[in-house]
Amino acid sequence: MTDADAHRFERAFEMHQRAVLAYTLRRVPTAADAEDAAAETFAVAWRKVDHLPLEARALPWLLAIARRIVANQRRGSGRRLRLGVRLRSEPSPIAPPPTADSPALDALDRVPPADRELLRLLAWEGLSQAEAGVVLGITANAVAIRLHRARRRFADELARPSLKGSVPIRTSELAEGRTTVRRSGEERA
Secondary structure, three states: OOHHHHHHHHHHHHHHHHHHHHHHHOOOOOHHHHHHHHHHHHHHHHHOHHHOOOHHHHHHHHHHHHHHHHHHHHHHHHHHHHHHHHHHHOOOOOOOOOOOOOHHHHHHHHOOHHHHHHHHHHHOOOOOHHHHHHHHOOOHHHHHHHHHHHHHHHHHHHHOOOOOOEOOOOHHHHHHOOOOOOEOOOOOO
């Protein structure tokens, strides 16, 4: 882009920004949509600045771009509305997550965050190992290795009794060999 192109764009923006915004405000339901359409109009104009007509003829060219952008917004809005109606009418295939009192959820909370994310991607999101690898930015082979380790750590945590509601152990108790887990409300020895 040359300095002349940049100057021509700046001049067209200064001269026609209000007119383009007014055009979009009269054609879309909200001011935010109008501002988005006007901004996108000038983004397209910036990318196609070599086609930008001289000052006097720039407004019709800009309005033609704005017209197409508003039409795209309407089509997108219609698609979103139709999708919302369809999703509300279909039964949800999504299983609810385990309840807060679930031993499995407690165990999952105790595994390292990387293991937790991997297990959730596979179990809750229903991804394959290859797809989980894409999400995590690792190979499918690395996912398989991490999954083996994560499952083992999860199983170990699941086998451990839940420490929810337990009282923290004091260092002095560790030194004396008294390391039994106490629930809240139990007396200390």
